[in-house]
Amino acid sequence: MSHGKNRRQKPAPLLNFDPDPAVANGPEAKEFRARTGETLRIVPLGGLGEIGKNTMAICYGEDIMLVDAGLAFPSEEMLGVDLVLPDLTFLAQQQSRLRGLAVTHGHEDHIGGIPFLLKEVTLPVIYGPALAIGLLEKKLDESGLSERTKLTQVKPRQRVRMGCFEVEFIRCTHSIADSFSLIIRTPIGVIVHTGDFKFDFTPVDGEHFDIAGLAAACEEGVLALLSDSTNTEREGYTPSERSVWTKLNEAFIQAKGRIIITTFASNVNRVKQVLRAAMNHNRKVTILGRSMLTFAAIARDLGYMQYPDNLLVQVENINQLPPDQVVILTTGSQGEPMSALTRIANDEHRKLKVEAGDTVIISATPIPGNERSVANTINALCIRGAKVIYGRDAGVHVSGHACREEQKLMLNLCKPKYFIPVHGEYRMLVGHGRLAVECGVDPDNVFIMENGDVLELTAEKGKMAGTVQSGVLLVDYNRDFMIDEEIVEERQKLAGDGLVALAVSVDKNGKLLSGPDVSLRGVILPRGLPAEEFVIRLTDEAKKIIAQAEPHDLVSAETVKDLLFEKLTDYFQDQLRSNPLLQVVAMRASLAPADNGANGGGNERERSDRKSVHKKG
Ligand SMILES: [Zn+2]
Numbered sequence: 217m218s219h220g221k222n223r224r225q226k227p228a229p230l231l232n233f234d235p236d237p238a239v240a241n242g243p244e245a246k247e248f249r250a251r252t253g254e255t256l257r258i259v260p261l262g263g264l265g266e267i268g269k270n271t272m273a274i275c276y277g278e279d280i281m282l283v284d285a286g287l288a289f290p291s292e293e294m295l296g297v298d299l300v301l302p303d304l305t306f307l308a309q310q311q312s313r314l315r316g317l318a319v320t321h322g323h324e325d326h327i328g329g330i331p332f333l334l335k336e337v338t339l340p341v342i343y344g345p346a347l348a349i350g351l352l353e354k355k356l357d358e359s360g361l362s363e364r365t366k367l368t369q370v371k372p373r374q375r376v377r378m379g380c381f382e383v384e385f386i387r388c389t390h391s392i393a394d395s396f397s398l399i400i401r402t403p404i405g406v407i408v409h410t411g412d413f414k415f416d417f418t419p420v421d422g423e424h425f426d427i428a429g430l431a432a433a434c435e436e437g438v439l440a441l442l443s444d445s446t447n448t449e450r451e452g453y454t455p456s457e458r459s460v461w462t463k464l465n466e467a468f469i470q471a472k473g474r475i476i477i478t479t480f481a482s483n484v485n486r487v488k489q490v491l492r493a494a495m496n497h498n499r500k501v502t503i504l505g506r507s508m509l510t511f512a513a514i515a516r517d518l519g520y521m522q523y524p525d526n527l528l529v530q531v532e533n534i535n536q537l538p539p540d541q542v543v544i545l546t547t548g549s550q551g552e553p554m555s556a557l558t559r560i561a562n563d564e565h566r567k568l569k570v571e572a573g574d575t576v577i578i579s580a581t582p583i584p585g586n587e588r589s590v591a592n593t594i595n596a597l598c599i600r601g602a603k604v605i606y607g608r609d610a611g612v613h614v615s616g617h618a619c620r621e622e623q624k625l626m627l628n629l630c631k632p633k634y635f636i637p638v639h640g641e642y643r644m645l646v647g648h649g650r651l652a653v654e655c656g657v658d659p660d661n662v663f664i665m666e667n668g669d670v671l672e673l674t675a676e677k678g679k680m681a682g683t684v685q686s687g688v689l690l691v692d693y694n695r696d697f698m699i700d701e702e703i704v705e706e707r708q709k710l711a712g713d714g715l716v717a718l719a720v721s722v723d724k725n726g727k728l729l730s731g732p733d734v735s736l737r738g739v740i741l742p743r744g745l746p747a748e749e750f751v752i753r754l755t756d757e758a759k760k761i762i763a764q765a766e767p768h769d770l771v772s773a774e775t776v777k778d779l780l781f782e783k784l785t786d787y788f789q790d791q792l793r794s795n796p797l798l799q800v801v802a803m804r805a806s807l808a809p810a811d812n813g814a815n816g817g818g819n820e821r822e823r824s825d826r827k828s829v830h831k832k833g
Pocket residue numbers: 321323390392412616
């Protein structure tokens with residue numbers, strides 16, 4: 217198997233996609249065009265080596281098409297970060313070649329990045345299933361970006377053209393309604409991109425995986441298969457969504473009081489089953505949480521679910537009903553701190569309290585990284601006396617992704633020349649790659665890629681051919697601020713080792729005019745050392761550093777600051793064995809002592825506003 221840039225000894229070269237403008241009409245450019253004219257390039261910008269922010273470019277000659285543009289949610293150590301996006305620089309650079317985007321389905325890790333992408337580029341067209349396009353319409357309306365593309369719904373087996381690419385949408389089954397796998401016909405052969413899939417032979421919405429359609433396309437011969445790797449560590453088959461019904465129904469039969477149930481808002485078919493169970497058991501439903509309300513409204517408008525108006529009641533009226541006639545359907549399946557379920561569990565919800573006799577059903581599993589938050593929510597619910605039904609064995613949730621036997625079926629249907637496992641952490645990609653070899657793919661034709669890698673394919677051979685700019689953008693909640701990765705590191709330091717602030721002012725000869733003024737926040741001191749004593753020692757140390765400084769270290773406020781920063785960092789390591797965030801405010805005054813109140817905030821603010829792109833490789 218061929219691995220991407222991180223597996224190599226030397227960093228991969230940054231690939232020059234464009235002929236030098238200076239020679240755009242010269243022989244080099246001609247040679248470049250001839251070369252790109254027969255080479256297909258696959259460039260993942262997100263979704264490889266991770267679950268999230270799936271974004272992929274497929275390039276041939278002068279044309280680039282995209283498959284999905286998603287976002288990811290931050291890991292717990294990304295303090296204060298709300299969303300994570302792929303670095304979109306490469307796509308911005310290639311604006312003139314972008315022919316459009318094909319959306320596989322409406323999950324946030326596949327469409328959530330589109331509004332951000334449209335701030336950087338315009339796209340001639342976005343094709344996708346009706347549900348995803350419905351969600352996108354709302355997103356683009358809200359962010360005033362509707363003019364920057366043309367949203368177009370597609371039907372199963374519909375074929376559309378984007379530059380030299382023809383894309384056919386094949387119905388597949390997944391945990392959100394209206395999902396597609398893609399058949400991408402390129403000048404050198406057929407690419408199958410599975411999208412997120414499982415083979416659900418008894419789908420609750422009756423929309424079966426169009427295996428015949430897929431197989432017919434595969435008869436043309438598949439040059440490359442890009443397949444979902446999420447569950448490659450799980451043997452067998454993923455159970456059908458329908459299997460959830462039995463367990464859900466049992467829980468409804470046994471519940472004597474209220475039922476509080478949480479699932480992914482996007483899992484329209486699951487929500488549909490909850491509503492059906494409520495109707496069957498003569499219960500009314502209150503829906504809580506913005507995303508749950510949005511999804512329910514759009515899914516109903518588009519005809520993905522039907523229910524009578526009188527099934528729903530407002531949360532204000534729920535307490536007037538007997539407990540055994542109530543279902544509360546809520547967000548919070550991932551233990552998100554601000555979600556309704558988390559607030560109910562922590563007794564912080566204004567309108568609802570959880571009580572003994574309530575049954576809480578967690579109809580979801582934690583996305584990797586959320587295990588702790590989910591466990592905390594379950595603990596809090598149990599403390600308040602609720603019966604909580606959760607976990608894989610409870611049968612109230614099934615995955616939306618294919619297990620190994622289904623992945624094998626996909627490989628056998630497609631029989632690809634080249635195989636590129638996608639949608640998974642690195643070990644999953646490797647595991648899926650091995651599975652492909654077991655299924656008969658030549659090991660030399662299996663490519664384990666990472667975000668930013670460029671894979672070049674011809675009909676004869678494939679090779680990893682360098683990288684493009686890639687990495688992450690960190691987004692603050694109001695979605696207009698990009699967070700510098702340095703800021704996240706500072707927050708981690710603050711959380712781990714606290715803050716030391718030190719202010720000092722010196723004259724042009726290096727004589728101390730005022731300070732050092734020191735304050736400590738959250739700094740852990742050696743046992744038996746009072747804070748006052750440490751502050752005195754630190755003040756003395758800072759005085760000593762200035763007194764012993766070389767004249768060139770005192771020429772400006774900046775050099776004084778750098779000097780203190782360097783020496784005191786060592787001092788903390790020596791005295792505290794820790795590395796608190798150190799903020800030094802230094803002033804060099806020639807007149808009276810300046811106000812040295814610790815207002816280094818200007819510096820902070822400058823940094824917060826800076827949009828930063830973290831370059832990898
Ligand atoms: Zn998905």
